[in-house]
Amino acid sequence: MADATACLNWLAAPDPRLDMIQETLDAIVKDGHRTGDVIQRIRQLATRSAPPRVRLDLNDVVRDVIPLMRAELHGHEVALVLDLAADLPLVLGDRVQLQQVVLNLVMNAIEAMAGVTDRPRELRIGSARPDWDHVTVTVQDTGVGIDRSMLDRLFTAFFTTKPGGMGMGLSISRSIIEAHGGWLSAAANLPHGAIFQFSLAIDCGVAEGVHIARVAGAAP
Template identity: 45%
Template sequence: MEIKGARGEGSGGSPYFFPVVAFIMAAPIFAVDTLTPLDTAIAVLYVAVIMPSAHFLGRRGVLAVSGGCIALTTISFLIVHRHDWDSSALVRLGVSLSAISITSILTLRNQQVTSALRDQANLLNLTHDAIFVRDMADRIIYWNQGAEQLYGWSPAEAVGQTAAGLLRTRFPDTPASIQAALLADRQWSGELVHFKRDGTQVIALSRWSVQMDKAGRPVAVMETNNDITERKHSEAMLQKAQAELAHAMRVATMGELTASIAHEVNQPLAAVITNGEAGLRWLGREVPDLGEARASVERMISSGKRANNVIARLRALARRDDPDHMPVNLNEIVEDALMLVQREADSHSVSVGLDLKASLPDISGDRVQLQQVVINLLMNAIQAMAGVSGWARELSIATREAREPSGTDIVTVEVRDTGIGIDEQSANQLFTAFYSTKKEGLGMGLSICRSIIEAHGGRISFETNADHGVSFTVGLPALKDPVP
């Protein structure tokens, strides 16, 4: 922010404007010092000419004005005391010259500091980031060009306003909590919602830094904001596209599992018919056996509920809903997924072994999406063993509770097969979109699985077994036990 008239430019645009003003200001002082018989150091008043010069003149200009004041003081002394150099007059001369010299030195130093601050402020204007400084009462005291370009208010309009009021800030937490975190760490970062002068909403990645005085008290906060509105919009569109692709893969998987689905639904429906017929026989006897008839009806109800549960899970798998995170148990997800692929395993002569840890902690996640991941891993394992001969086709599923080196408690599920394994080239591209080791594969299954797991804050990995096949491991953060 360049000060108008600096470096010798007068307010009227002429480089001689202030020197003329300085001469006009110095002339009365010289006249009083020379023509009046006052026994005081009148020349000290020249400091009133030197101090304002720093605002209008450069270093050389200030030195010229100071030299001129010293010259006028000396000339006045020589005129008045050319025949009488008494000690009191010399003392007054020394006081005047000392005052002028000290004032000149302090003025030049202050000018240098002011110039450095001005240069630093100009550097902040070079960045495209929106930067402003506010005091601890949230009043804006500095507003750079980046802030003006982003929000639409000029520095003159913004300075003095409260930042939260001007920008209509929406915070991710209460302002008091954010302020407490800022004072504790001397910095804070997060996403804020602001509104421009024209009412347009802006999502800003905001970074705050607090300035302390020598006593360790907070005096100001510098806020740097980056406009990430387009990025957030792109992320939302990407998440929507991923969700739709994941839904398409679920529907495709259900097509592959048609036989298993039909089997799971037909079993309880057949049981309903069988128990219904048995109930009618018990009631049709000469002496109706009401106990057996009631038991048949109860079995019918149980089978009906089982069929209803199967259909409900299938509808959830086929439905296209937004992710709904809630506490879920990984063992239940594995059991539901295994129910749907069991017939596929039987048709490929694959024996399934379960090793589910009891009392497994819950995780936070979307049940349907996590079920999709497990089904995909199980189907891949079964299909990987389709061409195996010479050793047993075994599918092992295990859940465990573990702790990472960082101290985070996780829940894991391992899917282990004894298939043909994965070559080194395929291993490097296994999670790459549109890459598949199967001729009819789309190459999206594992890529979607990784996206789902990472969105849940977890990780998915694989390793080649020592004997045959591959093991895939999914790790997800465990929910902490509620505080009693």
């Protein structure tokens, strides 16, 4: 920060020392890369330390996060619609990390709707079991939406379009979901806004148990 400020001051001088500015900017770029590497390592440590995995219901994870976002929803006049599937199979996961993912997605959704005045600001959180092996959680908003050209970069660390943003929320969220063996993706929500969805494999023990029970039930 101090180096960048110095550069700005030097540039404002009547006869700026371009060589010093070039040298200082080089140092700033190197520092940026180093900081990125350190954060990358911390993220790897955080996700590789194999936190305790418990069997949990993703609907409960969503419900646990709702009280934490009430004030934000109210403050930004956002309506919350819950569309949670009944009898969702359990997944294996770290409750706090998965709550953090939902909270990051919800905060982004609320922030994306902050400037919307010509349509309802609606946050929709849904869960589903799209196939036999997986459950998904979807966070949908009616905000500014995502430019096609930005889709690839959203999950990159430090990518942000917000003045006070760190650009870490999505990158950390994707690391957490991938460490759980799942995937997290983004798409446009037509006609307005964005949809973020993550998918996790259902707990095998439960899947096999249900399968065996079905086969047993079907047997004569």
